[in-house]
Amino acid sequence: MSPQKVSRENHPFRYERIAAEVMRLIEQGAYQPGERIPSVREMSKQQGASVSAVLQAYMQLENLGAIEARPQSGYYVRHASDTEFPEPESSSPGLDPSHVNLHDLMMMAMRDSLNPSLVQLGAAMPNLELLPTERIDRIMASLARSTERVSHHYEIPPGLEDLRVQIARRAVMNGCQITPNDVVITSGGVEGIHLCLYAVCNPGDIVAIESPMYFGTLQLLEVHNLRALEIPTNPREGISLEALQFAIEHNPIKAVLTISNFNNPLGSCMPDEKKRELVSMLARYEIPLIDNDVSSEIYFSEKRPMVTKAFDQKGLVLQCSSFSKDISPSMRVGWVSPGRYKNTIEWLKFTTSAATARLPQMAIAQFLETGGYDHQLRRIRREYANNVAMLSQAVMRSFPSGTRVTRPTGGFVLWVQLPERVDSLEVYALALKNNITITPGYLFSPSNQFPNFIRLNAAVWNYPIERAVRRLGELVAESAG
Ligand SMILES: Cc1ncc(COP(=O)(O)O)c(C=O)c1O
Known part of the structure; x- marks a missing residue:
């Protein structure tokens, strides 16, 4: 391979020259679809370039859809069929904030998710087969026997110290310098976001959000009577910083709410440098950032993305x-x-629900301490990367032309843009008649930005699901006329 062939003028950065060279080799057929390209280390030796330059080059090629990372295996040239449907473009919501009014739709989606006779492509439920349920059950049983009622005490805020120690240790390992005293345990992620909104906003305030945004969070804005200002968001790289800055300069924004790692439903992951810029921009305006980080362990590339908190x-x-x-x-x-909101959050946690149940905190602390978590995560990442790829290929085989599909690099949901004239609520109703659930795009925007989008859950992949996706494709094609 001769890097000289790619000119410095067109590609001033080293990583760009490497990316352009690999792209040229793919186009000339030197690397075939499905074939593994040299590992980051091999390429760095071949090119006499740093590992980080090669990583950046491979990331660029991934963004272009030319290669894909497969966990614990390397980088592969994508098949032409994988790139058949383009990705959705960045969203372009209006400039005004909206009140949120989604509770009826949300309750409908919630009821579906409880119906075991439906093929569940709607709710973002994790795959229970991949979770360490037996191990957790055993730890809970043994704790319940051995702790002589200790597990029945109130565990008042900030929450179980052993668990906070484990959380802080993992954060530090991942480059985020927090201590156990910086952590408050909550009853799930949703309660945490609820407390944060309570701490930093008052009713009527404006909160800037990524567009689309997970509907559970939109519900919180509705409950707190906050207005949502939707900011254009790219399906790969997350919220637009230029648009956010413009919004801040023209609105009294009280907080920004993001899912910087693997937005639900987009699967977008903000590059680490962009996270740094986001945090420093908001620091200049003294605006708090509430970052919903529930999925950042589920990444498909070789390296865990940083968290905004690290900056x-x-x-x-x-x-x-x-x-x-x-x-x-x-x-x-x-x-x-x-x-800086630690004391307020502790107080709000106490006044809202007094405590999070102690036994589950003890069980999770022990699970983290005894070392099974990383093994567990490696398996989940591998399986979800595979299931997301299988689902997106099935969509590409079954859905009509005019469909667009995201290329998530983590998490386990797929965001599908249907042809313009298709209404996702109509598809939802047709799908339900066929015993299939999906989540209609209406749920992800308070101002109906996504009427022709649906979110699909990719956590499980099996034959009934493959069949359901095929049927869904037929229904979308019917709906598209
Ligand atoms: C983006 C996002 N945030 C939060 C939650 C809820 O988290 P928890 O169950 O921990 O409250 C979900 C669950 O689907 C989610 O997808």
């Missing part, structure tokens, strides 16, 4: 997370690292 120098980032997606949603154990 927080003024205590303005309130990071919310939980163990719902990778240990058990029913434990209801989450946490907040609320920076």
Whole structure:
């Protein structure tokens, strides 16, 4: 391979030259679809370039849809069929804030998710087969036997110290310098976000959000009577910083709410440098950032994305997370690292629900301590990367032309843009008649930005689901006329 062939004028950065060279080799067929390209280390040796330059080049090629990362395996040239449907473009919501009024739709979606006779492509439920449920059950049983009622005490805020120690240790390992005293345990991630909104906003205030945004969070804005200002968001790289800055300069924004790692439903992941810029921009305006971080452990590339909290120098980032997606949603154990709002969050937690149940906190602390978590996460990442790829390929095979599909690099949902004239609520009703649930795009925007989008859950992949996706494709084609 001769890097000289790619000119310095067109590609001033080293990583760009490497990306352009690999792209040229793919186009000339030197690397075939499905074939593994040299590992980051091999390429760095071949090119005499740093590992980080090669990583950046591979990230660029991933963004272009030319290659894909497969966990614990390497980088592969994508098949032409994988790139058949383009990705949705960045969203372009209006400039005015909206009140949220989604509770009826939300309750409808919630009821569907409880119906075991439906093929569940709607709710973003994790795959229970991949969670360490047996291990957690055994730990709980043994704790319940051995702790002589200790597990029945109130565990008042900030929550179980052993668990906070484990959370802080993992954060530090991931480059985020927090201590156990910086953490407040909550009853799931949603309670954490609820407390953060309570701490930093008053009714009527404006909160800037990514567009689209997970409907559970939109519900919180509705309950708090806050107005949502939707900011254009890119399906790969998250919220537009230029648009956010413009919004801040023209509105009294009280807080910004993001899912910087693997937005639900987009699967977008804000590049680490962009996270740094976001945090420093908000610090200049003294605006708090509530970052919903429930999915950042479920990444498909080789490296865990940073968290915005790692760049927080003024205590303005309130990071919310939980163990719902990778240990058990029913434990209801989450946490907040609320920076300068720690005392307020502790107080609000106490006044809202007094305490989070102690036994699940003890069980999760022990699970984290005894070392099974990383093994568990590696398995989840591998399986979800595969299931997301299988689902998106099935959509590409079955849905009509004019469809667009995201290329998530983590999490387990797929965001599908249907042809313009298709209404997602109509597809929802047709799907239900066929015993299939989906989540209509209406739920992800208070101002109906996504009438022809649907979100699909990719946590499970099996034959009934494959069949359901095929049927869904037929229904969308019918609806598209
Ligand atoms: C983006 C996002 N945030 C929060 C939650 C809820 O988290 P928890 O169950 O820990 O309250 C979900 C669950 O689907 C989610 O997808």
